[in-house]
Amino acid sequence: MTGKQTLPEASEDLRDVVLDVHDAVKYFRTRRTSLRGERAQVHAVDGISVRLRAGRTLGLVGESGCGKSTLGRLITGLDTPTSGSVQVGAELRDVTAGAGGRVQAVFQDPASALDPRMNVRASVAEALGGVGKAEREQRVDDAFAAVGLPRELGSRYPHQLSGGQQQRVCIARALIARPDLILLDEAVSSLDASLQAQVLDLLERLQRETGTAYVFISHDLRAVRQVSHSMAVMYLGQIVEEAPADAFDRGLLHPYAVALRSTEPGIFQGEEGIERVVLRGEPPSAVNPPPGCRFAPRCPIADDGCVQVAPELAEVSTGHRVRCHKPGELTLTRAVHADSATSGAADLGGEL
Amino acid sequence: MTKPSSAHPRPSPPTAPPTTPTPAPKRSFRWPLRGIVANVAVFLILGYIFLAAFGSFLVPYGPNDVSAGPRLSSPSADHWLGTDALGRDQFSRIIAAARPALLSATYAVLFALLIGTAIGIAAGFLGRLWDGVLSRIVDLLFAIPEYLLAILVLAVMGSGLINASLAIGIVTIPRFARIARGSTIEIAQRAFVDAARLCGRGRLWIVFRHILPNIASPLVIMTAINLSTAEGAYAALSFLGFGVRPPDADYGSMISSSQQYLLTDPWVVAFPSIAFVVLVLAFNLLGDVLRDRLDPHTRTAAGA
Amino acid sequence: MILYLAKKLTGAAGVLLALSALVFFAGRGLVPGSAASVIAGAKASPETIAAIERDLGLDQPLYQQYLDWLWGTLRGDFGVSPISGQENLDVIAQQAPISFELALIGLVIAVAVGLPVGVIAATHSGKGIDWGIRIPLLVVFAFPGFVSGSAALYVAAQYLTNMYSASYIPFSESAVGNLQTMLLPALAVGIPTAPLVAQMTRSSMIEVLAQPHITTARTNGIAEWRIRYVYALRAALPPVLTLIGFIFGFLVGGLFIVEEIFSLPGLGRGVLDSISNRDFSQLTAQALVIAGTFILGNLLVDIALPFVDRRIIHT
Numbered sequence: 001m002t003g004k005q006t007l008p009e010a011s012e013d014l015r016d017v018v019l020d021v022h023d024a025v026k027y028f029r030t031r032r033t034s035l036r037g038e039r040a041q042v043h044a045v046d047g048i049s050v051r052l053r054a055g056r057t058l059g060l061v062g063e064s065g066c067g068k069s070t071l072g073r074l075i076t077g078l079d080t081p082t083s084g085s086v087q088v089g090a091e092l093r094d095v096t097a098g099a100g101g102r103v104q105a106v107f108q109d110p111a112s113a114l115d116p117r118m119n120v121r122a123s124v125a126e127a128l129g130g131v132g133k134a135e136r137e138q139r140v141d142d143a144f145a146a147v148g149l150p151r152e153l154g155s156r157y158p159h160q161l162s163g164g165q166q167q168r169v170c171i172a173r174a175l176i177a178r179p180d181l182i183l184l185d186e187a188v189s190s191l192d193a194s195l196q197a198q199v200l201d202l203l204e205r206l207q208r209e210t211g212t213a214y215v216f217i218s219h220d221l222r223a224v225r226q227v228s229h230s231m232a233v234m235y236l237g238q239i240v241e242e243a244p245a246d247a248f249d250r251g252l253l254h255p256y257a258v259a260l261r262s263t264e265p266g267i268f269q270g271e272e273g274i275e276r277v278v279l280r281g282e283p284p285s286a287v288n289p290p291p292g293c294r295f296a297p298r299c300p301i302a303d304d305g306c307v308q309v310a311p312e313l314a315e316v317s318t319g320h321r322v323r324c325h326k327p328g329e330l331t332l333t334r335a336v337h338a339d340s341a342t343s344g345a346a347d348l349g350g351e352l
Numbered sequence: 353m354t355k356p357s358s359a360h361p362r363p364s365p366p367t368a369p370p371t372t373p374t375p376a377p378k379r380s381f382r383w384p385l386r387g388i389v390a391n392v393a394v395f396l397i398l399g400y401i402f403l404a405a406f407g408s409f410l411v412p413y414g415p416n417d418v419s420a421g422p423r424l425s426s427p428s429a430d431h432w433l434g435t436d437a438l439g440r441d442q443f444s445r446i447i448a449a450a451r452p453a454l455l456s457a458t459y460a461v462l463f464a465l466l467i468g469t470a471i472g473i474a475a476g477f478l479g480r481l482w483d484g485v486l487s488r489i490v491d492l493l494f495a496i497p498e499y500l501l502a503i504l505v506l507a508v509m510g511s512g513l514i515n516a517s518l519a520i521g522i523v524t525i526p527r528f529a530r531i532a533r534g535s536t537i538e539i540a541q542r543a544f545v546d547a548a549r550l551c552g553r554g555r556l557w558i559v560f561r562h563i564l565p566n567i568a569s570p571l572v573i574m575t576a577i578n579l580s581t582a583e584g585a586y587a588a589l590s591f592l593g594f595g596v597r598p599p600d601a602d603y604g605s606m607i608s609s610s611q612q613y614l615l616t617d618p619w620v621v622a623f624p625s626i627a628f629v630v631l632v633l634a635f636n637l638l639g640d641v642l643r644d645r646l647d648p649h650t651r652t653a654a655g656a
Numbered sequence: 657m658i659l660y661l662a663k664k665l666t667g668a669a670g671v672l673l674a675l676s677a678l679v680f681f682a683g684r685g686l687v688p689g690s691a692a693s694v695i696a697g698a699k700a701s702p703e704t705i706a707a708i709e710r711d712l713g714l715d716q717p718l719y720q721q722y723l724d725w726l727w728g729t730l731r732g733d734f735g736v737s738p739i740s741g742q743e744n745l746d747v748i749a750q751q752a753p754i755s756f757e758l759a760l761i762g763l764v765i766a767v768a769v770g771l772p773v774g775v776i777a778a779t780h781s782g783k784g785i786d787w788g789i790r791i792p793l794l795v796v797f798a799f800p801g802f803v804s805g806s807a808a809l810y811v812a813a814q815y816l817t818n819m820y821s822a823s824y825i826p827f828s829e830s831a832v833g834n835l836q837t838m839l840l841p842a843l844a845v846g847i848p849t850a851p852l853v854a855q856m857t858r859s860s861m862i863e864v865l866a867q868p869h870i871t872t873a874r875t876n877g878i879a880e881w882r883i884r885y886v887y888a889l890r891a892a893l894p895p896v897l898t899l900i901g902f903i904f905g906f907l908v909g910g911l912f913i914v915e916e917i918f919s920l921p922g923l924g925r926g927v928l929d930s931i932s933n934r935d936f937s938q939l940t941a942q943a944l945v946i947a948g949t950f951i952l953g954n955l956l957v958d959i960a961l962p963f964v965d966r967r968i969i970h971t
Binding site: 607621 | 928
């Protein structure tokens with residue numbers, strides 16, 4: 001195993017950092033299903049550390065159930081971590097939901113994110129608690145303008161708006177309190193393709209204007225990649241690879257990240273060499289994660305060592321970290337077919 | 353306490369309207385009969401309210417005036433609905449009884465609505481510990497037959513209009529608490545509640561601005577339905593002697609005190625019974641119409 | 657399954673325990689001041705009252721009295737009423753069978769009338785017949801026990817003189833005579849309950865009839881009567897069963913009134929008599945039996961339900 005230790009060194013530059021997640025862990029207890037049965041714990045988020053600077057976007061991808069939404073709730077302070085810390089803002093204080101409105105969120109389903117009994121203007125103004133009436137009205141007008149909504153729509157109720165308009169209202173609400181960080185939780189997944197593009201453009205423009213940092217959670221690789229400066233791939237509660245955007249495009253090292261990435265060929269032109277990596281089976285249960293590498297049971301190149309020893313997240317180059325015993329053995333252009341499995345992996349091994 | 357969703361579609365008994373909070377219905381009513389039923393119900397209820405408010409100016413005799421006429425006389429021009437065993441004018445007494453009937457139901461339901469909704473929202477919104485404790489209490493109340501509980505309460509507190517209303521209110525609390533809790537849990541899961549928290553809004557704001565408006569419609573249905581059951585319960589308690597103190601008029605006590613003359617002079621029982629049944633029926637109709645209109649389940653299922 | 661049963665059993669046990677405290681303290685609340693003064697009479701001297709208190713253990717702290725009483729009750733000793741001097745258990749043994757018989761026949765009547773009516777209303781939902789049924793149902797529902805009871809009594813006394821007997825005849829004396837006395841009161845309890853059953857059946861059926869598997873059955877050409885009365889009814893019944901506890905509650909309410917009207921010496925009237933006699937000891941025992949039976953009845957339904965519908969245990 002190569003690379004440095006996971007934990008950032010003390011001397012590391014903390015300027016402009018607005019989100020510092022340090023070894024965050026979140027377990028949930030399951031319900032008992034029989035009298036003698038023990039109450040198991042779901043390891044939804046299991047030791048995640050990430051940092052994000054102002055004006056930047058971190059994309060967070062992974063299968064459903066990998067813990068990315070739980071991580072999102074930790075980042076916003078809607079849930080508190082079982083252990084570890086989540087700090088936000090220029091002063092990096094521990095996050096609590098709503099404190100100062102420093103973290104806002106845009107959720108997947110705008111219809112559920114807006115109170116059906118409240119007109120949308122009131123919904124947008126909700127983040128302006130202590131602000132005087134005149135200023136509040138002005139800022140709501142500004143926010144409507146910023147997201148490209150006509151002012152007249154303000155008196156309408158959510159069901160009188162289209163999905164795209166609803167999502168713009170949500171973005172206006174997230175934006176209006178000038179937060180340091182906005183969580184975009186599947187923020188465009190419920191919109192159709194043309195609207196997605198519009199909303200993504202809007203988000204990028206707003207980020208340039210305000211310098212807000214985004215954490216963009218999605219299962220939709222393409223949408224996330226389009227707006228992100230760096231990408232993190234999650235698997236069963238852990239980050240398996242974190243890479244700057246350019247490394248994500250070509251230089252992925254973790255077999256799972258490669259497999260995931262191979263499902264979306266043609267994000268950029270000239271990707272003809274990509275073969276799709278098909279993974280076998282379902283992800284193992286997050287209730288009792290396997291002791292070794294969590295991906296080993298499905299990994300095309302896993303060996304005995306992978307099954308027994310859990311790999312650490314190690315930095316291979318600046319901003320590029322990977323959690324794998326054999327980083328880079330499986331690459332986008334040199335894919336291993338799932339059915340050739342572990343035996344075939346030996347032939348390909350040993351190069352980076 | 354029952355979980356908000358279960359494996360089955362649950363039928364709606366008169367006390368269990370949908371827990372599903374619904375957006376404001378924006379439909380026009382397509383079925384004229386419903387309009388007629390609703391109009392009849394509203395007309396009748398307004399009539400009784402009018403009698404309760406202004407009845408004392410309309411009555412031909414004092415309701416408690418024992419020398420208004422001969423005892424147990426048949427309906428006549430002087431006494432339209434006859435007189436009771438003490439010679440009191442039945443027509444006057446029936447009008448006078450509208451007030452305790454309406455007041456008791458209103459007090460009881462308002463009390464249950466306020467306390468039950470508060471308990472339900474607290475259980476559904478304040479988290480597991482509160483939910484556990486409050487749900488146990490509500491379950492306990494619910495596990496005792498309602499009339500027994502009401503009678504025990506009255507045995508301790510003594511009879512009378514206010515006490516009887518309170519007793520009915522207490523036994524009605526669980527119904528409101530369950531509906532409020534189920535609806536609250538459903539609303540609290542919606543993303544707009546998270547968004548409000550992120551906007552720095554406290555629990556009180558969320559409860560009053562987001563949860564209450566969204567659980568209002570099941571609560572309205574519950575209120576309408578329970579007005580009629582409270583009406584019936586009050587009359588029953590009054591029949592058993594727990595209502596307003598004699599000699600004041602009250603449908604239940606009028607019926608019970610005339611019971612012994614049932615076979616010889618049936619109208620002394622019949623007229624107060626009719627007056628009371630019409631009143632309960634009006635509330636029943638109103639509750640039924642409201643449930644049909646506000647409950648998306650029966651509406652879509654009935655294809656209306 | 658075992659977990660489900662365990663949950664239900666512990667739940668019922670907990671409710672019973674809390675209930676015992678409730679009825680005990682309600683009984684004590686019945687006699688503000690001292691129970692002993694009620695027993696001794698208004699003119700009793702303070703010494704007499706104190707002696708009675710000592711005798712009955714009323715000078716002990718309330719929680720101690722409760723624990724003593726609870727322990728006695730658990731062993732089946734319901735105590736002796738200091739007011740009437742009778743064994744509470746004897747009194748209940750006389751009263752309870754009457755109320756149970758009344759409730760049971762009432763339930764049978766309510767289901768026998770309500771279920772078919774609900775099914776017919778559901779299958780004709782939205783049409784004239786539906787309202788043609790529902791409005792009379794609502795009218796009947798508006799008749800509380802004391803009105804329908806009075807009406808029944810009047811009709812019986814006027815027209816059915818040879819069928820109806822006004823004074824209570826125990827079952828052990830004459831089965832026919834017993835049924836003669838019980839039928840009318842049972843009707844007075846059952847008929848006002850029938851609309852409740854009908855309404856539950858109706859809404860449950862309507863939901864089932866709107867589900868996809870019914871549509872599938874229709875497109876497969878299965879006879880309409882079969883769909884309605886076999887497929888849909890079978891799916892619609894379990895949810896109605898879950899609400900049977902509610903129906904019990906309604907029946908119990910009817911007992912108080914109907915027993916009063918028909919002068920039946922059952923538990924409902926017993927409770928009212930105990931209240932007017934300030935007989936706290938007997939009242940507590942009676943209330944415990946009524947509520948306890950009610951809770952056990954609900955527990956039985958809970959236990960039976962998974963056999964009707966396995967999905968229940970997972971909720």
